[in-house]
Amino acid sequence: MRTLDDLDVKGRRVLVRADLNVPLDGETITDDGRIRASVPTIRTLLDRGAKVVVCAHLGRPKGRVNPEFSLRPVARRLGELLGQDVAFAADVVGDSARGTVDALQDGEVALLENLRYEPGEESKDDAERGAFAHKLAGLAELYVGDGFGAVHRKHASVYDVPRLLPHAAGGLVEAEVAVLRRLTEDTERPYVVVLGGAKVSDKLGVIANLLTKVDRLLVGGGMAYTFLKAQGHEVGRSLLQEDQLDQVRGFLDDAERRGVEIVLPVDVLAAVTFAADAEHDVVAATAIPADREGLDIGPKTRELFAAKLADARTVFWNGPMGVFEFDAFSGGTRAVAEALLARTGDGGAFTVVGGGDSAAAVRRLELPEDGFSHISTGGGASLEYLEGKTLPGLAALED
Ligand SMILES: Nc1ncnc2c1ncn2[C@@H]1O[C@H](COP(=O)(O)OP(=O)(O)OP(=O)(O)O)[C@@H](O)[C@H]1O
Ligand SMILES: O=C(O)[C@H](O)COP(=O)(O)O
Numbered sequence: 001m002r003t004l005d006d007l008d009v010k011g012r013r014v015l016v017r018a019d020l021n022v023p024l025d026g027e028t029i030t031d032d033g034r035i036r037a038s039v040p041t042i043r044t045l046l047d048r049g050a051k052v053v054v055c056a057h058l059g060r061p062k063g064r065v066n067p068e069f070s071l072r073p074v075a076r077r078l079g080e081l082l083g084q085d086v087a088f089a090a091d092v093v094g095d096s097a098r099g100t101v102d103a104l105q106d107g108e109v110a111l112l113e114n115l116r117y118e119p120g121e122e123s124k125d126d127a128e129r130g131a132f133a134h135k136l137a138g139l140a141e142l143y144v145g146d147g148f149g150a151v152h153r154k155h156a157s158v159y160d161v162p163r164l165l166p167h168a169a170g171g172l173v174e175a176e177v178a179v180l181r182r183l184t185e186d187t188e189r190p191y192v193v194v195l196g197g198a199k200v201s202d203k204l205g206v207i208a209n210l211l212t213k214v215d216r217l218l219v220g221g222g223m224a225y226t227f228l229k230a231q232g233h234e235v236g237r238s239l240l241q242e243d244q245l246d247q248v249r250g251f252l253d254d255a256e257r258r259g260v261e262i263v264l265p266v267d268v269l270a271a272v273t274f275a276a277d278a279e280h281d282v283v284a285a286t287a288i289p290a291d292r293e294g295l296d297i298g299p300k301t302r303e304l305f306a307a308k309l310a311d312a313r314t315v316f317w318n319g320p321m322g323v324f325e326f327d328a329f330s331g332g333t334r335a336v337a338e339a340l341l342a343r344t345g346d347g348g349a350f351t352v353v354g355g356g357d358s359a360a361a362v363r364r365l366e367l368p369e370d371g372f373s374h375i376s377t378g379g380g381a382s383l384e385y386l387e388g389k390t391l392p393g394l395a396a397l398e399d
Contacts, residue, residue, distance in 0.1 A: 001177075001397050002168040004041065007142055009050035011106050015140035016042060016170065017157045017393075019149035019377060020056035020074045020111075023325075023360055027073045030325075031360035032081070034149065035074060037377050039081050041146045041170035042109060046082070051104040053140050054078070055092070055112045055157055056147065063119030075111040086111050092118050093135040101139050112139075121156045133160030146170025148177075149356060149378040151393030152385075158393040169397045172377065177394065179374045180385045183352060188313035189215055193386075194305070194336060196221020197319025197357065200241045202380055207251050209387035216261045216312075218305050220297045220321035220332060224265050224285075227252070233286045236270065237293040263308050267298030269322065269329060276326040295329040296322025302335035309339040315351045316386060317358065318379045324361040333361050341371040355379025 007014075018038040023030045038054075045052050061069040072088055079086040087110040089100040100110045115121045120132020133156040137143070143165040145151070150158055151173065169177075193214045195203065200223050210217065219227055222239035229235045230248040241248075255262045265285045270292035271278035282298045283289065297305070309315060317340060321332030343349040353362060354376035362369060369375055376382050384391055 001174070001394070003174055004044055004144065004168055004170065007144070007166065007168045009045055009048050009142060011049055012051065012142055013101060013104070013140040014045055014050045014052055014142045014144055015136070015161065015165070016045065016052055016054045016144045017147045017150070017161070018042075018054050018056045019147035020071065020078070021058055021149060021356055022074065023357065024058075024073065029073055029077055031363055032077055033359050033363060034356060034377050035077050035081060037172055038078075038146060041144065041172055043082065044171065045144070046084075046107050046109060049106045051101075051106060052109040053101050053104070053112065054109065055115055055136065057116045057121070057150065058114050059116070061114060061116050063116065063122065065117045069114050069116070071111060071114050078111060082109065084109070089113055093132070093139065097139060115155075115157050122153070123156075129156045129160055132156045133164060137161045137164040140165060143167040144170045145393055145397045146172045147393070148173050148376070149381050151378070151391045152381040152389075154392040159396050162396040163399065167397060173394070173397070176376055176378065176382075177385075179352065179376065180382060182350065183314065183316060183386055184388065188350065190312050191314040192216045192218065192309060192312040194218040194220070194309075194315065194317040195223050195319050196321045197355065197379065198222040198239060199319075199380065200226060200239060201244065203319070203383060204241060204244050204247060206383045206387050208254070209389070210383075211251065211255055211258055211260050213386070214260060216263065216308060217255070218263045218308055220265055220301070220305065220336070221319045223319060224297070225294060227262070227264050228285055234288055234290060235294065236288040236290050238288060239293075261308075263304065265297045265301040266304060267300045268294035269296040269298055271295045271329070274323070276328065278328070280328065295326070297332035302332055305336055306339040309336075309343055312343055312349045315340055315343065315349050316382070317351070317353050318355045318383055320357055320361045324364065330361070330365060334365050334367070337362055337365060337367050341367065344372055352376060352382070354382035
């Protein structure tokens with residue numbers, strides 16, 4: 001992959017695809033980790049005299065303008081972190097974007113509005129995606145891919161634009177790939193992957209492949225209920241991917257054949273509703289009441305998961321064990337994070353935490369970020385890398 005040092009950026013418009021998909025509470029950014037992670041590449045380009053045009057997505061507005069998903073608050077925060085103004089374009093490739101980009105001087109930076117307001121960005125139709133990619137590429141002369149968290153998406157800004165412009169990988173993508181490579185080459189065993197979170201349908205798909213690589217898979221968070229249901233248990237109103245139950249039964253059989261241990265929760269915090277102050281009880285994972293939803297792993301599961309991590313030599317963890325944003329349901333995530341911290345370091349394990357919310361959880365729980373071997377900005381992206389898949393955004397940068 002070409003890197004920033006291979007591009008002559010002085011006086012030129014450089015489109016930087018960043019991952020600025022941060023958690024928001026209204027207009028308040030609750031964790032700015034991904035914005036911070038994007039700063040070094042942008043800073044380097046500005047210091048080298050480029051006109052920097054940053055593009056990114058926020059949430060999943062599905063091709064429609066929706067003010068709830070505006071990047072405007074992100075532009076403000078990026079400006080604070082860079083210590084200079086960030087011009088904000090109120091659209092992606094329209095009059096505002098063109099005007100904002102045209103007005104940039106060397107060493108100035110702009111952020112375009114949410115890429116996913118445009119249906120072309122995520123379109124499965126090559127022609128529609130390509131047409132949007134041409135408009136986006138038309139805003140710049142060079143392209144830098146630095147949105148590691150989105151490199152697994154075959155989207156216009158990730159996959160098509162680098163085919164249209166001279167390009168390079170940014171420092172974040174370079175650094176992330178270097179660490180993840182260590183997880184795929186000469187992996188020390190036992191190799192344990194911990195999966196949780198809410199993007200269940202997305203991430204169930206990676207399991208088939210992971211089962212060929214890992215010794216143990218711990219499943220918590222919103223991911224666990226589809227497994228419990230597949231084993232025939234009642235999961236009440238918990239997060240469930242009904243259409244993937246057969247697939248999950250296949251994983252359970254395959255794991256058994258391969259001698260891979262799949263470890264599921266034995267107890268959960270079952271709440272009457274999805275709320276910070278929801279009434280809840282610890283119940284057996286095999287007996288979740290029909291009117292309750294599991295919002296965290298229970299105390300026995302926390303001990304079980306810690307025990308299953310105690311001899312690990314390599315650990316990758318993606319996805320919180322519960323709804324950590326609510327204090328009452330953050331204990332499971334804390335327990336797993338602490339088990340990883342206890343394992344990290346000399347004579348212990350190489351531990352990687354990946355994902356926007358997983359990293360945010362570590363910070364929200366005020367755990368030492370430098371206590372892990374690495375905290376990655378990508379969850380789904382890291383998982384797909386670990387599967388050994390070709391990631392569209394990396395393949396495009398390699399060409
Ligand atoms: N039992 C549960 N029920 C509902 N939501 C849950 C549950 N457990 C965890 N979550 C939610 O999962 C979300 C994070 O999931 P997600 O899969 O997006 O992880 P991530 O670390 O952000 O990875 P990525 O970077 O791929 O998005 C959190 O907002 C958390 O509240
Ligand atoms: O949060 C993430 O994992 C990345 O920003 C990608 O977002 P997506 O899962 O909505 O494509």
